[in-house]
Amino acid sequence: MTKIVKYILLDILKNKIVLGYTLFLFAITFSVFSLEDNTQKGMLSLLNLILFIVPLVCIIFSTIYIYNSSEFIELLVSQPIKRKSIWLSIFVGLASALSLAFTVGAGIPVLIYEPSATGMTMMLMGLLISIIFVAIAMLAAVSTRDKAKGIGFSILLWIYFSLLFDGLVLFLLFQFADYPLEKAMIVISGLNPIDLGRILILLKMDVSALMGYTGAVFKSFYGTEMGLIISIFVMFLWAAIPLLFSLKKFNRKDL
Amino acid sequence: MIEAKNVCKSFGKLKVLNDVSFKSSAGQCIALIGPNGCGKTTFIKSILGMVVSDSGSIYILGKDIAGGWEYRDVIGYMPQVGRYPENMKIGQVIEMLTDIRQSETTTDDDLINAFGLKQLYNKRMGTLSGGTMQKVSASIAFLFQPQILILDEPTAGLDPVASEVLKEKVLAEKEKGKLILITSHILSELDELVSHILYMQDGSILLYKTLSDIKEETGETKLSRAIAHFMTNKK
Numbered sequence: 101m102t103k104i105v106k107y108i109l110l111d112i113l114k115n116k117i118v119l120g121y122t123l124f125l126f127a128i129t130f131s132v133f134s135l136e137d138n139t140q141k142g143m144l145s146l147l148n149l150i151l152f153i154v155p156l157v158c159i160i161f162s163t164i165y166i167y168n169s170s171e172f173i174e175l176l177v178s179q180p181i182k183r184k185s186i187w188l189s190i191f192v193g194l195a196s197a198l199s200l201a202f203t204v205g206a207g208i209p210v211l212i213y214e215p216s217a218t219g220m221t222m223m224l225m226g227l228l229i230s231i232i233f234v235a236i237a238m239l240a241a242v243s244t245r246d247k248a249k250g251i252g253f254s255i256l257l258w259i260y261f262s263l264l265f266d267g268l269v270l271f272l273l274f275q276f277a278d279y280p281l282e283k284a285m286i287v288i289s290g291l292n293p294i295d296l297g298r299i300l301i302l303l304k305m306d307v308s309a310l311m312g313y314t315g316a317v318f319k320s321f322y323g324t325e326m327g328l329i330i331s332i333f334v335m336f337l338w339a340a341i342p343l344l345f346s347l348k349k350f351n352r353k354d355l
Numbered sequence: 356m357i358e359a360k361n362v363c364k365s366f367g368k369l370k371v372l373n374d375v376s377f378k379s380s381a382g383q384c385i386a387l388i389g390p391n392g393c394g395k396t397t398f399i400k401s402i403l404g405m406v407v408s409d410s411g412s413i414y415i416l417g418k419d420i421a422g423g424w425e426y427r428d429v430i431g432y433m434p435q436v437g438r439y440p441e442n443m444k445i446g447q448v449i450e451m452l453t454d455i456r457q458s459e460t461t462t463d464d465d466l467i468n469a470f471g472l473k474q475l476y477n478k479r480m481g482t483l484s485g486g487t488m489q490k491v492s493a494s495i496a497f498l499f500q501p502q503i504l505i506l507d508e509p510t511a512g513l514d515p516v517a518s519e520v521l522k523e524k525v526l527a528e529k530e531k532g533k534l535i536l537i538t539s540h541i542l543s544e545l546d547e548l549v550s551h552i553l554y555m556q557d558g559s560i561l562l563y564k565t566l567s568d569i570k571e572e573t574g575e576t577k578l579s580r581a582i583a584h585f586m587t588n589k590k
Contacts, residue, residue, distance in 0.1 A: 171440050175452075178403050178434070179452065182424045
Protein backbone atom coordinates (compact mmCIF):
# COMPACT_ATOMS: atom_id res chain seq x y z
CA MET A 101 0.00 0.00 0.00
CA THR A 102 2.84 2.43 0.80
CA LYS A 103 3.99 2.05 -2.80
CA ILE A 104 0.62 3.08 -4.20
CA VAL A 105 0.52 6.02 -1.78
CA LYS A 106 3.95 7.02 -3.07
CA TYR A 107 2.76 7.07 -6.69
CA ILE A 108 -0.40 8.98 -5.80
CA LEU A 109 1.50 11.53 -3.72
CA LEU A 110 4.02 12.07 -6.50
CA ASP A 111 1.18 12.55 -8.94
CA ILE A 112 -0.63 15.06 -6.72
CA LEU A 113 2.50 17.02 -5.90
CA LYS A 114 3.29 17.24 -9.62
CA ASN A 115 -0.09 18.89 -9.95
CA LYS A 116 0.33 22.65 -9.84
CA ILE A 117 -2.98 23.19 -8.04
CA VAL A 118 -1.73 21.97 -4.67
CA LEU A 119 1.29 24.22 -4.98
CA GLY A 120 -0.99 27.13 -5.89
CA TYR A 121 -3.21 26.36 -2.89
CA THR A 122 -0.18 26.42 -0.60
CA LEU A 123 1.01 29.76 -1.96
CA PHE A 124 -2.50 31.17 -1.75
CA LEU A 125 -2.89 30.16 1.91
CA PHE A 126 0.55 31.57 2.61
CA ALA A 127 -0.30 34.86 0.96
CA ILE A 128 -3.65 35.39 2.71
CA THR A 129 -2.35 34.34 6.11
CA PHE A 130 0.57 36.73 5.85
CA SER A 131 -1.53 39.59 4.57
CA VAL A 132 -4.21 39.13 7.25
CA PHE A 133 -1.56 39.30 9.95
CA SER A 134 0.15 42.32 8.45
CA LEU A 135 -3.14 44.20 8.01
CA GLU A 136 -4.05 43.99 11.69
CA ASP A 137 -1.66 45.23 14.34
CA ASN A 138 -3.50 43.11 16.90
CA THR A 139 -2.81 39.44 16.17
CA GLN A 140 -5.99 38.40 18.02
CA LYS A 141 -8.03 40.32 15.46
CA GLY A 142 -5.91 38.84 12.72
CA MET A 143 -6.66 35.36 14.02
CA LEU A 144 -10.39 36.08 13.89
CA SER A 145 -10.29 37.16 10.25
CA LEU A 146 -8.02 34.25 9.43
CA LEU A 147 -10.39 31.84 11.15
CA ASN A 148 -13.26 32.84 8.89
CA LEU A 149 -11.13 32.72 5.77
CA ILE A 150 -9.69 29.33 6.59
CA LEU A 151 -13.01 27.78 7.53
CA PHE A 152 -14.34 28.98 4.20
CA ILE A 153 -11.48 28.15 1.84
CA VAL A 154 -10.03 24.93 3.24
CA PRO A 155 -13.23 22.83 2.99
CA LEU A 156 -13.94 24.22 -0.48
CA VAL A 157 -10.53 23.45 -1.94
CA CYS A 158 -10.31 20.05 -0.23
CA ILE A 159 -13.69 18.77 -1.35
CA ILE A 160 -13.53 20.06 -4.94
CA PHE A 161 -9.93 19.14 -5.61
CA SER A 162 -10.36 15.65 -4.15
CA THR A 163 -13.54 14.94 -6.09
CA ILE A 164 -12.00 16.01 -9.38
CA TYR A 165 -8.81 14.14 -8.64
CA ILE A 166 -10.69 10.90 -7.96
CA TYR A 167 -12.63 11.19 -11.20
CA ASN A 168 -9.47 11.97 -13.12
CA SER A 169 -7.68 8.96 -11.71
CA SER A 170 -10.36 6.54 -12.90
CA GLU A 171 -7.84 5.13 -15.39
CA PHE A 172 -5.29 4.64 -12.68
CA ILE A 173 -7.89 2.91 -10.49
CA GLU A 174 -8.98 0.68 -13.36
CA LEU A 175 -5.39 -0.29 -14.11
CA LEU A 176 -4.70 -1.21 -10.50
CA VAL A 177 -7.96 -3.09 -9.96
CA SER A 178 -6.98 -5.65 -12.61
CA GLN A 179 -3.69 -6.23 -10.80
CA PRO A 180 -3.24 -8.40 -7.71
CA ILE A 181 -3.95 -5.56 -5.30
CA LYS A 182 -6.72 -5.33 -2.72
CA ARG A 183 -9.41 -2.84 -3.64
CA LYS A 184 -9.26 -1.62 -0.08
CA SER A 185 -5.59 -0.70 -0.41
CA ILE A 186 -6.22 1.18 -3.64
CA TRP A 187 -9.02 3.24 -2.12
CA LEU A 188 -7.27 3.91 1.18
CA SER A 189 -4.09 4.83 -0.66
CA ILE A 190 -5.98 7.48 -2.59
CA PHE A 191 -7.39 8.79 0.67
CA VAL A 192 -4.01 8.85 2.38
CA GLY A 193 -2.41 10.47 -0.66
CA LEU A 194 -5.00 13.22 -0.94
CA ALA A 195 -5.28 13.84 2.80
CA SER A 196 -1.54 14.04 3.33
CA ALA A 197 -0.94 16.26 0.30
CA LEU A 198 -3.65 18.72 1.32
CA SER A 199 -2.62 18.63 4.98
CA LEU A 200 0.95 19.31 3.97
CA ALA A 201 -0.21 22.23 1.85
CA PHE A 202 -2.16 23.61 4.81
CA THR A 203 0.68 23.11 7.26
CA VAL A 204 3.17 24.87 5.02
CA GLY A 205 0.82 27.55 3.71
CA ALA A 206 -0.98 28.59 6.87
CA GLY A 207 1.23 27.02 9.53
CA ILE A 208 4.41 28.98 8.92
CA PRO A 209 2.81 32.45 9.18
CA VAL A 210 0.73 31.38 12.19
CA LEU A 211 3.85 30.07 13.91
CA ILE A 212 5.61 33.37 13.26
CA TYR A 213 2.81 35.69 14.40
CA GLU A 214 0.80 33.67 16.90
CA PRO A 215 2.73 30.71 18.30
CA SER A 216 0.18 30.28 21.11
CA ALA A 217 -2.40 27.68 22.08
CA THR A 218 -4.92 29.49 19.86
CA GLY A 219 -2.59 29.24 16.88
CA MET A 220 -2.03 25.54 17.55
CA THR A 221 -5.77 24.91 17.87
CA MET A 222 -6.32 26.66 14.56
CA MET A 223 -3.68 24.47 12.91
CA LEU A 224 -5.18 21.31 14.36
CA MET A 225 -8.70 22.29 13.26
CA GLY A 226 -7.48 23.17 9.77
CA LEU A 227 -5.81 19.78 9.43
CA LEU A 228 -8.85 17.90 10.75
CA ILE A 229 -11.15 19.78 8.42
CA SER A 230 -8.87 19.06 5.45
CA ILE A 231 -9.01 15.35 6.22
CA ILE A 232 -12.77 15.37 6.85
CA PHE A 233 -13.52 17.03 3.54
CA VAL A 234 -11.26 14.65 1.63
CA ALA A 235 -13.29 11.79 3.15
CA ILE A 236 -16.58 13.46 2.22
CA ALA A 237 -15.28 13.97 -1.33
CA MET A 238 -14.44 10.28 -1.58
CA LEU A 239 -18.01 9.41 -0.70
CA ALA A 240 -19.40 11.92 -3.21
CA ALA A 241 -17.13 10.66 -5.97
CA VAL A 242 -17.88 6.98 -5.48
CA SER A 243 -21.63 7.57 -5.34
CA THR A 244 -22.04 8.44 -8.98
CA ARG A 245 -20.32 7.58 -12.24
CA ASP A 246 -21.15 10.92 -13.81
CA LYS A 247 -18.35 13.40 -13.20
CA ALA A 248 -20.54 16.49 -13.49
CA LYS A 249 -23.05 15.05 -11.04
CA GLY A 250 -20.31 14.07 -8.62
CA ILE A 251 -18.68 17.49 -8.63
CA GLY A 252 -22.07 19.17 -8.35
CA PHE A 253 -22.88 17.00 -5.37
CA SER A 254 -19.59 18.01 -3.71
CA ILE A 255 -20.31 21.69 -4.25
CA LEU A 256 -23.78 21.26 -2.74
CA LEU A 257 -22.29 19.51 0.27
CA TRP A 258 -19.84 22.35 0.74
CA ILE A 259 -22.63 24.96 0.49
CA TYR A 260 -24.61 22.99 3.01
CA PHE A 261 -21.79 22.78 5.54
CA SER A 262 -20.52 26.35 5.10
CA LEU A 263 -23.69 28.36 4.56
CA LEU A 264 -26.99 26.48 4.72
CA PHE A 265 -26.31 24.74 8.01
CA ASP A 266 -25.81 28.03 9.88
CA GLY A 267 -28.96 29.40 8.30
CA LEU A 268 -30.92 26.36 9.41
CA VAL A 269 -29.55 26.66 12.93
CA LEU A 270 -30.49 30.34 13.11
CA PHE A 271 -33.95 29.51 11.83
CA LEU A 272 -34.35 26.85 14.53
CA LEU A 273 -33.11 29.25 17.20
CA PHE A 274 -35.62 31.91 16.24
CA GLN A 275 -38.50 29.49 15.90
CA PHE A 276 -37.86 27.94 19.28
CA ALA A 277 -36.61 31.08 21.00
CA ASP A 278 -38.98 30.48 23.93
CA TYR A 279 -37.37 27.18 24.81
CA PRO A 280 -33.99 26.61 26.42
CA LEU A 281 -31.95 25.43 23.45
CA GLU A 282 -28.47 25.90 24.85
CA LYS A 283 -27.87 22.21 25.61
CA ALA A 284 -29.39 21.15 22.29
CA MET A 285 -27.05 23.55 20.52
CA ILE A 286 -24.08 21.54 21.71
CA VAL A 287 -25.44 18.46 19.96
CA ILE A 288 -26.45 20.41 16.86
CA SER A 289 -23.02 22.00 16.54
CA GLY A 290 -21.56 18.50 16.44
CA LEU A 291 -23.51 17.89 13.23
CA ASN A 292 -21.24 20.21 11.30
CA PRO A 293 -17.46 19.76 11.46
CA ILE A 294 -16.85 23.34 10.34
CA ASP A 295 -18.93 24.74 13.20
CA LEU A 296 -17.25 22.43 15.64
CA GLY A 297 -13.87 23.71 14.51
CA ARG A 298 -15.02 27.29 14.72
CA ILE A 299 -16.36 26.90 18.27
CA LEU A 300 -13.21 25.21 19.51
CA ILE A 301 -11.02 27.99 18.14
CA LEU A 302 -13.30 30.80 19.38
CA LEU A 303 -13.28 29.33 22.88
CA LYS A 304 -9.50 29.38 22.88
CA MET A 305 -9.63 33.07 21.88
CA ASP A 306 -11.67 34.14 24.89
CA VAL A 307 -14.16 35.95 22.73
CA SER A 308 -16.88 33.46 23.66
CA ALA A 309 -18.47 36.16 25.78
CA LEU A 310 -19.67 37.58 22.48
CA MET A 311 -21.82 34.52 22.00
CA GLY A 312 -24.04 35.32 25.00
CA TYR A 313 -25.50 32.61 27.18
CA THR A 314 -24.97 29.93 24.54
CA GLY A 315 -21.33 30.88 24.61
CA ALA A 316 -21.23 30.25 28.34
CA VAL A 317 -22.83 26.83 27.87
CA PHE A 318 -20.36 26.07 25.09
CA LYS A 319 -17.52 27.15 27.34
CA SER A 320 -18.70 24.93 30.15
CA PHE A 321 -18.83 21.96 27.78
CA TYR A 322 -16.13 22.42 25.14
CA GLY A 323 -13.87 24.33 27.52
CA THR A 324 -13.32 21.25 29.67
CA GLU A 325 -10.84 18.58 28.75
CA MET A 326 -13.64 16.05 28.39
CA GLY A 327 -15.47 18.34 26.00
CA LEU A 328 -12.34 18.82 23.93
CA ILE A 329 -11.73 15.08 23.71
CA ILE A 330 -15.35 14.42 22.77
CA SER A 331 -15.33 17.09 20.08
CA ILE A 332 -12.10 15.84 18.55
CA PHE A 333 -13.56 12.36 18.62
CA VAL A 334 -16.67 13.65 16.82
CA MET A 335 -14.46 15.23 14.18
CA PHE A 336 -12.62 11.95 13.82
CA LEU A 337 -15.99 10.26 13.22
CA TRP A 338 -16.72 12.88 10.57
CA ALA A 339 -13.69 11.60 8.67
CA ALA A 340 -14.07 7.91 9.43
CA ILE A 341 -17.76 7.42 8.65
CA PRO A 342 -17.79 8.87 5.10
CA LEU A 343 -14.54 7.05 4.38
CA LEU A 344 -15.92 3.70 5.54
CA PHE A 345 -19.12 4.16 3.55
CA SER A 346 -17.17 5.09 0.44
CA LEU A 347 -14.90 2.08 0.89
CA LYS A 348 -17.92 -0.19 1.16
CA LYS A 349 -19.34 1.25 -2.04
CA PHE A 350 -16.03 1.05 -3.86
CA ASN A 351 -15.66 -2.62 -2.97
CA ARG A 352 -18.90 -3.42 -4.77
CA LYS A 353 -18.43 -1.02 -7.65
CA ASP A 354 -18.29 -2.25 -11.25
CA LEU A 355 -15.43 -0.74 -13.18
CA MET B 356 -8.12 -23.43 -13.91
CA ILE B 357 -11.11 -21.17 -14.38
CA GLU B 358 -14.48 -22.44 -13.29
CA ALA B 359 -17.70 -20.45 -13.32
CA LYS B 360 -20.87 -21.62 -11.62
CA ASN B 361 -24.22 -20.02 -12.41
CA VAL B 362 -22.84 -16.52 -12.70
CA CYS B 363 -25.52 -13.84 -13.12
CA LYS B 364 -25.08 -10.12 -13.55
CA SER B 365 -27.52 -7.35 -14.38
CA PHE B 366 -26.88 -3.69 -15.04
CA GLY B 367 -30.16 -2.19 -13.92
CA LYS B 368 -32.85 -4.02 -15.83
CA LEU B 369 -30.49 -5.36 -18.46
CA LYS B 370 -29.45 -8.93 -17.79
CA VAL B 371 -25.91 -9.19 -19.10
CA LEU B 372 -24.88 -12.58 -17.76
CA ASN B 373 -27.55 -15.20 -17.40
CA ASP B 374 -26.55 -18.29 -15.47
CA VAL B 375 -23.11 -18.72 -17.03
CA SER B 376 -21.28 -21.90 -16.08
CA PHE B 377 -18.10 -23.24 -17.63
CA LYS B 378 -14.91 -24.99 -16.78
CA SER B 379 -11.50 -24.83 -18.36
CA SER B 380 -8.11 -26.29 -17.63
CA ALA B 381 -4.46 -25.56 -18.36
CA GLY B 382 -3.23 -25.87 -21.91
CA GLN B 383 -6.51 -24.81 -23.45
CA CYS B 384 -6.77 -21.84 -25.73
CA ILE B 385 -10.37 -20.73 -25.72
CA ALA B 386 -11.97 -18.37 -28.19
CA LEU B 387 -14.80 -16.45 -26.61
CA ILE B 388 -17.00 -15.31 -29.45
CA GLY B 389 -20.45 -13.90 -29.88
CA PRO B 390 -22.30 -10.89 -31.22
CA ASN B 391 -21.71 -7.38 -29.82
CA GLY B 392 -23.19 -6.87 -26.39
CA CYS B 393 -23.56 -10.55 -25.60
CA GLY B 394 -21.65 -10.21 -22.33
CA LYS B 395 -18.14 -11.30 -23.33
CA THR B 396 -16.35 -8.37 -21.76
CA THR B 397 -18.59 -8.43 -18.68
CA PHE B 398 -17.79 -12.11 -18.25
CA ILE B 399 -14.07 -11.42 -18.52
CA LYS B 400 -14.34 -8.52 -16.10
CA SER B 401 -16.16 -10.67 -13.57
CA ILE B 402 -13.33 -13.20 -13.74
CA LEU B 403 -10.98 -10.34 -12.96
CA GLY B 404 -13.18 -9.04 -10.16
CA MET B 405 -13.63 -5.70 -11.91
CA VAL B 406 -17.33 -6.44 -12.14
CA VAL B 407 -18.91 -7.96 -9.07
CA SER B 408 -21.40 -10.64 -10.08
CA ASP B 409 -24.88 -10.66 -8.53
CA SER B 410 -24.97 -14.38 -7.85
CA GLY B 411 -22.99 -17.50 -8.62
CA SER B 412 -19.31 -17.98 -8.07
CA ILE B 413 -16.08 -18.12 -9.99
CA TYR B 414 -13.13 -20.29 -9.02
CA ILE B 415 -9.58 -19.74 -10.15
CA LEU B 416 -7.15 -22.57 -9.45
CA GLY B 417 -9.92 -24.04 -7.27
CA LYS B 418 -10.35 -20.97 -5.07
CA ASP B 419 -13.45 -18.80 -4.92
CA ILE B 420 -12.50 -15.33 -6.10
CA ALA B 421 -15.18 -13.46 -4.12
CA GLY B 422 -13.41 -10.82 -2.03
CA GLY B 423 -10.01 -12.22 -2.95
CA TRP B 424 -7.25 -10.44 -4.78
CA GLU B 425 -4.21 -12.70 -4.64
CA TYR B 426 -5.58 -14.83 -7.48
CA ARG B 427 -5.03 -11.98 -9.92
CA ASP B 428 -1.32 -12.70 -9.58
CA VAL B 429 -1.75 -15.62 -12.00
CA ILE B 430 -3.75 -13.62 -14.55
CA GLY B 431 -2.48 -11.38 -17.30
CA TYR B 432 -5.20 -9.17 -18.69
CA MET B 433 -5.25 -7.18 -21.88
CA PRO B 434 -8.30 -4.91 -21.94
CA GLN B 435 -10.28 -4.14 -25.07
CA VAL B 436 -9.58 -0.45 -24.68
CA GLY B 437 -6.59 0.23 -22.48
CA ARG B 438 -7.04 3.12 -20.09
CA TYR B 439 -3.92 4.46 -18.46
CA PRO B 440 -3.08 7.55 -16.41
CA GLU B 441 -2.64 10.15 -19.12
CA ASN B 442 0.29 12.03 -17.70
CA MET B 443 2.41 8.97 -17.06
CA LYS B 444 4.98 7.82 -19.57
CA ILE B 445 5.02 4.29 -21.00
CA GLY B 446 8.20 3.51 -19.10
CA GLN B 447 6.74 4.83 -15.84
CA VAL B 448 3.60 2.70 -16.16
CA ILE B 449 5.61 -0.46 -16.75
CA GLU B 450 8.04 0.44 -13.99
CA MET B 451 5.20 1.21 -11.58
CA LEU B 452 3.44 -2.10 -12.23
CA THR B 453 6.69 -4.03 -11.82
CA ASP B 454 7.33 -2.13 -8.60
CA ILE B 455 3.84 -2.70 -7.18
CA ARG B 456 3.57 -6.36 -8.15
CA GLN B 457 7.03 -7.33 -6.93
CA SER B 458 6.62 -10.75 -8.51
CA GLU B 459 9.38 -13.22 -7.80
CA THR B 460 9.42 -14.50 -11.36
CA THR B 461 11.51 -12.53 -13.78
CA THR B 462 9.58 -10.30 -16.11
CA ASP B 463 8.98 -11.33 -19.68
CA ASP B 464 10.16 -8.47 -21.89
CA ASP B 465 9.68 -10.33 -25.20
CA LEU B 466 6.77 -8.24 -26.40
CA ILE B 467 8.28 -4.95 -25.21
CA ASN B 468 11.33 -5.70 -27.31
CA ALA B 469 9.38 -7.09 -30.26
CA PHE B 470 7.15 -4.02 -30.42
CA GLY B 471 10.11 -1.69 -29.93
CA LEU B 472 8.43 -0.03 -26.97
CA LYS B 473 11.73 0.76 -25.26
CA GLN B 474 12.33 3.56 -27.78
CA LEU B 475 8.93 5.02 -26.88
CA TYR B 476 9.42 4.86 -23.11
CA ASN B 477 9.39 8.64 -22.82
CA LYS B 478 6.07 9.10 -24.58
CA ARG B 479 3.14 10.11 -22.44
CA MET B 480 0.19 7.70 -22.39
CA GLY B 481 -2.20 10.50 -23.32
CA THR B 482 -0.44 11.08 -26.63
CA LEU B 483 -0.36 7.45 -27.80
CA SER B 484 -2.26 6.16 -30.80
CA GLY B 485 -4.79 3.37 -30.34
CA GLY B 486 -2.41 0.78 -31.78
CA THR B 487 0.52 1.76 -29.58
CA MET B 488 -1.79 1.67 -26.58
CA GLN B 489 -2.76 -1.90 -27.56
CA LYS B 490 0.93 -2.79 -27.75
CA VAL B 491 1.44 -1.46 -24.23
CA SER B 492 -1.60 -3.41 -22.99
CA ALA B 493 -0.34 -6.60 -24.61
CA SER B 494 3.16 -6.17 -23.20
CA ILE B 495 1.76 -5.63 -19.70
CA ALA B 496 -0.49 -8.70 -19.96
CA PHE B 497 2.48 -10.96 -20.74
CA LEU B 498 4.97 -9.12 -18.52
CA PHE B 499 4.60 -11.14 -15.33
CA GLN B 500 4.52 -14.60 -16.95
CA PRO B 501 0.98 -15.36 -15.75
CA GLN B 502 -0.50 -18.84 -15.91
CA ILE B 503 -3.77 -17.50 -17.29
CA LEU B 504 -3.94 -14.98 -20.10
CA ILE B 505 -7.11 -13.08 -20.84
CA LEU B 506 -7.00 -11.11 -24.06
CA ASP B 507 -9.99 -8.96 -24.96
CA GLU B 508 -9.87 -8.31 -28.71
CA PRO B 509 -6.08 -8.31 -28.76
CA THR B 510 -5.49 -7.60 -32.42
CA ALA B 511 -8.06 -4.83 -32.87
CA GLY B 512 -6.14 -1.74 -33.91
CA LEU B 513 -2.79 -3.48 -34.32
CA ASP B 514 -0.95 -3.32 -37.63
CA PRO B 515 -0.40 -6.64 -39.47
CA VAL B 516 3.21 -6.98 -38.33
CA ALA B 517 2.33 -6.34 -34.68
CA SER B 518 -0.64 -8.70 -34.73
CA GLU B 519 1.58 -11.41 -36.23
CA VAL B 520 4.07 -10.83 -33.40
CA LEU B 521 1.29 -11.10 -30.86
CA LYS B 522 -0.11 -14.28 -32.40
CA GLU B 523 3.32 -15.89 -32.35
CA LYS B 524 3.60 -14.98 -28.69
CA VAL B 525 0.18 -16.44 -27.90
CA LEU B 526 1.12 -19.68 -29.66
CA ALA B 527 4.40 -19.85 -27.76
CA GLU B 528 2.59 -19.37 -24.43
CA LYS B 529 0.02 -21.98 -25.39
CA GLU B 530 2.87 -24.45 -25.97
CA LYS B 531 4.03 -23.77 -22.42
CA GLY B 532 0.69 -25.10 -21.18
CA LYS B 533 -0.94 -21.85 -20.16
CA LEU B 534 -4.64 -21.23 -20.23
CA ILE B 535 -5.53 -18.55 -22.76
CA LEU B 536 -8.89 -16.87 -23.19
CA ILE B 537 -9.29 -14.70 -26.29
CA THR B 538 -12.24 -12.75 -27.53
CA SER B 539 -12.22 -11.64 -31.11
CA HIS B 540 -14.50 -10.95 -34.01
CA ILE B 541 -11.90 -11.95 -36.58
CA LEU B 542 -12.56 -15.67 -36.77
CA SER B 543 -9.92 -16.34 -39.42
CA GLU B 544 -7.12 -15.40 -37.08
CA LEU B 545 -8.50 -17.57 -34.29
CA ASP B 546 -8.35 -20.65 -36.54
CA GLU B 547 -4.65 -21.20 -36.02
CA LEU B 548 -4.62 -20.27 -32.33
CA VAL B 549 -7.47 -21.83 -30.42
CA SER B 550 -8.34 -25.30 -29.23
CA HIS B 551 -11.84 -24.58 -27.90
CA ILE B 552 -14.74 -22.38 -28.88
CA LEU B 553 -17.02 -20.73 -26.36
CA TYR B 554 -19.99 -19.10 -28.04
CA MET B 555 -22.09 -16.64 -26.07
CA GLN B 556 -25.36 -15.02 -26.95
CA ASP B 557 -27.59 -12.78 -24.84
CA GLY B 558 -25.59 -13.53 -21.74
CA SER B 559 -25.69 -17.31 -21.96
CA ILE B 560 -23.23 -19.85 -23.24
CA LEU B 561 -24.70 -21.58 -26.28
CA LEU B 562 -21.77 -23.67 -27.30
CA TYR B 563 -18.58 -24.88 -25.66
CA LYS B 564 -16.70 -27.44 -27.71
CA THR B 565 -13.30 -28.20 -29.10
CA LEU B 566 -12.48 -26.73 -32.46
CA SER B 567 -12.05 -30.14 -34.10
CA ASP B 568 -15.44 -31.32 -32.82
CA ILE B 569 -17.14 -28.31 -34.31
CA LYS B 570 -15.43 -28.74 -37.62
CA GLU B 571 -16.31 -32.42 -37.67
CA GLU B 572 -19.96 -31.82 -36.81
CA THR B 573 -20.44 -29.17 -39.42
CA GLY B 574 -18.16 -30.71 -42.03
CA GLU B 575 -16.42 -27.40 -42.63
CA THR B 576 -12.67 -26.82 -42.55
CA LYS B 577 -12.73 -23.15 -41.66
CA LEU B 578 -13.83 -21.83 -38.31
CA SER B 579 -15.75 -18.89 -39.78
CA ARG B 580 -17.76 -21.21 -41.97
CA ALA B 581 -18.32 -23.72 -39.23
CA ILE B 582 -19.66 -21.03 -36.93
CA ALA B 583 -21.84 -19.60 -39.67
CA HIS B 584 -23.14 -23.12 -40.34
CA PHE B 585 -23.83 -23.62 -36.68
CA MET B 586 -25.57 -20.27 -36.35
CA THR B 587 -27.89 -20.78 -39.30
CA ASN B 588 -28.83 -24.25 -38.08
CA LYS B 589 -29.58 -22.83 -34.67
CA LYS B 590 -32.13 -20.45 -36.08
